[in-house]
Amino acid sequence: MSQLVVVARFSFPHEAHIARSMLESEGVPAFVADEHTVNMQWLYSNAIGGVRLLAPNGHAKRAIELLQQDNSDTLCEVLAEEYPDTADACPDCGSTEIEPYTQGKKAAFVVFLLLGFPLFFYKHGLRCRHCGCFWRT
Structure with a gap:
């Protein structure tokens, strides 16, 4: 197995697990390190460098590229399609201001x-x- 490389650091374990899940959904193997230390004593998070997200050396470049993508516009489009009647508008006059x-x-x-x-x-x-x-x- 190739050497593991740190591709990202997070303050909290749940953030690292979300990123790990996203990487694995794209076919990039990833592992979370130091999550139990931070869970037991969260004040140590900054001292130990946070919760580390690791990927094999051969997949590290792809993992970093995936983690740097901004998918917030896609989320807004999906939510607008799923819940069209939740658009914010005034119930009295219908204004969107x-x-x-x-x-x-x-x-x-x-x-x-x-x-x-x-x-x-x-x-x-x-x-x-x-x-x-x-x-x-």
Whole structure:
């Protein structure tokens, strides 16, 4: 068997396993090292260089190329095809000019200043920039 080479390093074992699965799906053998050390004492992760993803020397170049690919646009296309009715649009006017918004944030801050402890009565959601409609996600 050829020598194993480090092709990537990760802070957490689950990240390394996702990358390993992707490499194996492309026919590149890969192995995860130091995952148990990080699982037992995660503060050691940076000290030991993280969780290592290893590949045989003959497959290392291909593994690095695969790991450097950005497939985020493909994911967005697949999600849009699978869930077409989840496109973000205002339920009142249908506008797509929406933004994340926290309703009641100012009042919660004032209560915190006056009473000295927080009262969490705000709501996270989306707000339409066109008509001002707020809805929870």
